[in-house]
Amino acid sequence: MLDYVEETAVTVLLGTMVVVVFLQVIFRFILKSSLPWSEELARYLMVWAVFIGASMGAKVGAHIGVEAFVKLLPQRIGRYAPVLAGLITAAFCVIMVGLSLQVVQKIQGSGQVSPAMLIPMYWAYLALPVGFSLMALRSIQVVFEKLFLARGSAQ
Template sequence: MSRINRIWSLIEDVTSGLLISVAALLTFYNVFMRYVFQSPVNWVSEVVRFMVIWGAFIGAAVALRENSHIKVDLLYAVLPRPMKKVVSLFANTVGLMFSLFLIWQGSILVSFVKARGQVSFDVEIPMFLVYLAVPIGGLFLAIRFLERIYKIFVSPQTKELGDGER
């Protein structure tokens, strides 16, 4: 399982990192063109927006994997170990349910937009490709929440409950 996890982690890292990095480079390019040559490139801001959307949805799964989401763990830190398991299981189950909701509603949104043939204004990218970030991001999150729930049941150590440090 660790080999599959490493490959999946690499896919998440490279995809989200590449999307955000290229978006930053394109933004720099557009600023350079606008202020140095007084010739802004219209399509750049639209493409950057789409790349950031995709990067953020995939990056949310990376943050979950790295336990980097914002949380208040003051109460969690003083709970006895059995209660930590219960709280972790509850929190990760709610996260999984939210991820499944994103997949379900995102798929409906993608179907709706695809059926209407909507395209973006400047680049004329089919908008269903942009909205596809919602169900795919939900899938990436669901996989990570399932991983955390699995660890709650198999790990004897508190820090592996899905809410501790990695």
Template sequence: MGSWLATYWPVVLIVVFFCLYVVLDIVWPKFIESLDETFIAVILALMTLVTFSQVVARYGFNSGWGGALEFTRVLFAWLILFGMSYGIKIGAHLGVDAVINLLPQRLFRVAALLGAALTILYAALLFEAAWFGGLLALENKGSSGGAYAYVARFYKLPIGMEDLKWPVFIIEWFEVKERVPRWMPYIILPIGLALLAYRAAQAFVLILLGKKEAIIAAHEAEELVAENKDVLKD
């Protein structure tokens, strides 16, 4: 049991995180909402802080942190991959709805449901292309898997990030290698896609029940103009 856990514990981590997230979202949605917003805010704050400190260090002291650029890129990737599910949750994704708005209400709902279903399929194929592609009888043109297989491959190989290194005290305390293992920053790939599929499935149900119009933000610009049309007059 111990050897199995040592080999597959990233899988266990992903499954436990996802299940815990879904349960808390159902039982305690306010907590998850606050957690999502806090997580996104922390990433944005870290990106700003690291970038600002690098500018000051570079131009003020002719020094800097060698891994800052790579760290910022990782944070930006986490922001995108986590934020895409959050965007569905709050209805912030923009989309072109000029054509489907011409459809009758029933066909409009069918198109909206199709959009949510295709989003689930998109997330599933990117998560594990080999398994889901085979399940759907899709032709596999040399694909060796999706995001999960990609991260699992890096977990098995002793490959670290190019410039991102552990602080000295972590290296000494835990006796780890100098460079951060590549699978750690990349683990957001399967987690982000799993959350995207979950939010798309959630939107599908809400659209089916008539509690949500579509998976995208409809007429966002028009609504903003309408809300603020009297601002200039004041």
């Protein structure tokens, strides 16, 4: 279910971004006028797509890893490296959720709005705690799969 929600969200966000940027190009070069909100909206759509997409990357193991280091470890220890990496990633993401929520609260309290669209800026910043929450969840999911599902399939 979460896979479907993430994939749909990223698809809608990126699709909308493409349409908005395309409209901006049409307006600027053909109609000799520009849409004042298009670049801002495209930027916020990209931020949301990146943070939700990072969660998808965490699930499939697409994030940068240091395989050369893992290969230097004895095989017995090296097989637990993905579990340790997942736990460290999850812990980092949980810390970032807390910190990013503080940022969102400060921005919400300030009443800051975006320059062109005049929407509350905290909506753009909410991508951080949402994205880090999803990445923490996915990292824990990967650790669980490595520890329990791999062991179950080996038996």
